[in-house]
Amino acid sequence: MAIVAFLCIIPFRSVAEERPISINFWPLFHYTSEEEEGVSEIEGLGPFLYWKKDSDRREWGFRPLFYWTEDESDSLRRLEFLYPLESIS
DSSP: OHHHHHHHHHHHHHHHHHSOEEEEETTTEEEEEETTTTEEEEEETTTTEEEEEOSSEEEEEETTTEEEEEETTTTEEEEEETTTTEEEO
16 A cells, blocks of 8 residues: 555656646745755845855845855855945955
């Protein structure tokens, strides 16, 4: 019985992995994930809290106080604080 239940779950799991995942309670919380492209993104409290990760780039911040970007393909790291007043690259 357990084997039949396990075999029934496998097709549903493989189909779910192909589609993007989105959880939307905007403006409190918004989550998006696309497994094929390797992109995950979280937003909270409207535009204020932000986190994004893809294959070679990471971004996160608490706008407008600070925002961090790191790009491994270009060896770029950038911190912006009190945007648009100051930026460090």
